[in-house]
Amino acid sequence: MGNDGKTFFGHPWALATLFGTEMWERFSWYGLRAILATFMVASPAHQGLGLSQETAQAVVGIYGALIYLVALPGGWIADRILGARRSVFWGGFVIMCGHISMAVPVPSPAYVWLGLLLIVLGTGLLKPNISVMVGKLYPEDDDARRDAGFSLFYLGINLGAFFAPIVVGSLAAGDRWHLGFGAAAVGMAFGLLQYTIGGRVSLRGVGDRPEVPLHPHELRRVGLTAAGVAVAVAIALGSWAATGTFTLGRFTAVMTAVIIAVPIAYFGYIMLGAHDLSEDERSRMKAYIWLFAAASIFWMIYDLAPSKLLFFAENNTDLSLFGIPIHAATTQSFNPLFIMIFVPVFAALWVKLGDRVSTAQKFGFALVMVGLSFVVMAMAANLAESGRVSVWWLVLVYLVQVFGELALSPVGLSVTTKLAPRAFKGQMLGVWFIAVSVGDAVGGQTGRLGDVMSEPAYYLVLAAMAIVAGLGLFAFNRKLRAMMAEHHAPPAMPPVR
Structure with missing residues (x-):
């Protein structure tokens, strides 16, 4: 599979598309991560949330924990419902919406919490499945080239992680937190654009369909279960808040x-x-x-x-x-x-x-x-x-x-x-x-x-x-x-x- 015979350092051209997508997604993730805690402890007078350092540390810890925890259901959704290719696209789209939500310059923290939730959900869809797609670019018995391809792919991860704090941190300086969040949104938008344009040819046939698709009746049951869980969590949190102890x-x-x-x-x-x-x-x-x-x-x-x-x-x-x-x-x-x-x-x-x-x-x-x-x-x-x-x-x-x-x-x-x-x-x-x-x-x-x-x-x-x-x-x-x-x-x- 390729793009008119073009290769990316001797690898399928599709790797260039996935390399760029992951690099920009990591740019958005590490960019936000580099300013999130300091934003949370900054006082409202400095456009922050005014949390204590201990609370901010706990929130950042849970945020990071959920990012890795939701990779499990994210992989399942790709395998049974969406397929890896669509999961990566919709995951990136939800991540971008999360950063946009955080970039809205309003005093209410509601947009911040909504943004973090969306980023968690979107990353759960994108992160595990883009790696799966890299693996699908190579024949099963071609371990050496697959390992080399993943090495290039991980270079993209670290390039995004290296430049993000420098760029986002500079933009967010002087209490311009929402400008930094906006930069993370733009980064994810670049990744989505590259994924969409570059993938039209190079990713055709890669993760297009779920590996073991659910039957319609199973899909309905999963949807009802997910909705029930969401309602139960919302009721539990609402009840907790109503007690005044939350x-x-x-x-x-x-x-x-x-x-x-x-x-x-x-x-x-x-x-x-x-x-x-x-x-x-x-x-x-x-x-x-x-x-x-x-x-x-x-x-x-x-x-x-x-x-x-x-x-x-x-x-x-x-x-x-x-x-x-x-x-x-x-x-x-x-x-x-x-x-x-x-x-x-x-x-x-x-x-x-x-x-x-x-x-x-x-x-x-x-x-x-x-x-x-x-x-x-x-x-x-x-x-x-x-x-x-x-x-x-x-x-x-x-x-x-x-x-x-x-x-x-x-x-x-x-x-x-x-x-x-x-x-x-x-x-x-x-x-x-x-x-x-x-x-x-x-x-x-x-x-x-x-x-x-x-x-x-x-x-x-x-x-x-x-x-x-x-x-x-x-x-x-x-x-x-x-x-x-x-x-x-x-x-x-x-x-x-």
Whole structure:
């Protein structure tokens, strides 16, 4: 499939369409993420929502958690109702509407909450299915070219993530928050335009139809169920609000509990249900649960970048690099920059090390790295008690964290598919993202620790949790490797974010 024989770096031209679409979608996502928390804590006099830092951190955590959680129903909708191609289009359209809603310059926060809801729903449709479409561009037995194609695709992700905070942060400076939100909307509009025009020829036949379409009576039943759930949630929230006890902080705590319950219920269903699991499958699942918990701890710390670390950049650092003034949002570009630099290095390293380094050891290394990054943050916070510190502290923090991400994120999906019982192979692909969801939600709640401890102590507590968990994986590496029947390391791939 192609466009008059044209190729994109030797790959089908359709990859260029999907590359650009995802790059602009990530531009809109990371652009919003780079200013959302600071917008929420800005006072109404400065066109913000006037929330406390703790509440804003919790809201950003739940927002990120839901983004990854709704990827599961988003994939199901594509498989059974819309097909991947239409799911990506409508997902992008809903995302754009969400950013437009947030860009409306009115005092009421209703448009903000509506916008965030739309972005969550739209991303759930777009994010998992555009990756599926990339995979469909290649024959099933062409693993090498598919891996290379995904590497190019992930480059688009990180390009969008790198430029978005710089552009959106600059536009939003001086309390022009809604201009920044508008830029995110324009970015998604560019992505939709490219997807529509470029896909007319190059994407023909790729994800046009659902894999296993629902029968009309099944579709009606699903529609009625979805409507019933929506009504029940609306009634529950309305009743809660009517009692006068509803607050954003309590709402995020309830949502965090619900999100944590999802994997507990799912793993309980697999391990305790009558699924005729073999002893090997049961052993591998026990090992996977430990890896899942470790990954959740990693993301709990790593995804504090758009909240806790952003506040630190805004309030405690001298925002200047090489003598050039920068905005706090620009610090969110450090992470994707380091990913683009070090992905080839780590990919070559894992190939060279081969099966000498197990999955548990890679996860353990990742946890130690993310823990050490918060030891650095504790040192910076301690110095910041006497005045602003250099922004290079944050540069170091993000560098160390990226070393951890490149050890954990690339193998996450691979080890998930490897350890999943045969009866749950398809479903388990989405479980890895639930680990991100749990980590984001819990990380958002850690802001409450600020009420009982100092800033340096906060970072040290989280650092200790990660380092102890990482050392635990090293200590039990041999046992975990035996439980997983691991004889070779999963293939190294760039991280999917």
